[in-house]
Amino acid sequence: MKNNTSIPLFWNWITYNEKTLRNLQNEKPKIQKLFIYWLEKHLHYYCSGLDALLIFPEQKKQPTQLIISANGNPDFFNQVNALITDAPTLPHWKFIAFIQPSKNFDELEAGLDKPYVFKDIILKTSELKFMPFEYDNEKKIDMIVYLKDFTVHCKNKNLLQVIFIMMQDLLGEKVLYERINFVELAQMPEEEDNELIQLYELQFYLDEINLQKTKF
Secondary structure (H helix, E strand, C coil): CCCCCHHHHHHHHHHHCHHHHHCHHHCCHHHHHHHHHHHHHHHHHHCCCCEEEEECCCCCCCCEEEEEECCCCHHHHHHHHHHHHCCCCCCCEEEEECCCCCCCHHHHHHCCCCCEEECCEEECHHHCEEEECCCCCCCCEEEEEEECCHHHHCCCCCHHHHHHHHHHHHHCHHHHHHHEEEEEEEECCCCCCCCCEEHHHHHHHHHHHHHHHHCC
């Protein structure tokens, strides 16, 4: 992490480019890649362990969200808080510390959730499923996440990062760090497997484990 001058430099860049950033989803791919590159560049100048996630509003009156994430690493939690504490007040923007749990369970269940777009990867949480490994009363679990296009993206180095971002959105960074140990990715079976669990039900699964644990 650099000295404190890197915080105002980051927010100065955001403030100067906020109109383009708000409209980034409507820009040409070349412009999108350029601004995402500089967004990451300025953020990593402050702290290389952080990432930024832009969430565009569904309605015009809603703000664009910029989430600063530590990727569940507690070593960088203080840096996230320090950066957001100094965030400017800008119309049409909401700056958020850490990826928070999603509250759109109904949309997920109906398959109406918006896809995550990360460089050349497009995934929807509602289309993913998981299978936990045998649970031995440990606090953290290991799991396999199944996706339809795993064979297409399996060599993409960003794939696992996107999956963790989606899981952070479901659980929040703190719970993800505390409860998930290892994630393996696999191709979704062609035939329906009733043993697989929808990924958006992961929090319910973890709650059930806690409930069973308290009974013994």
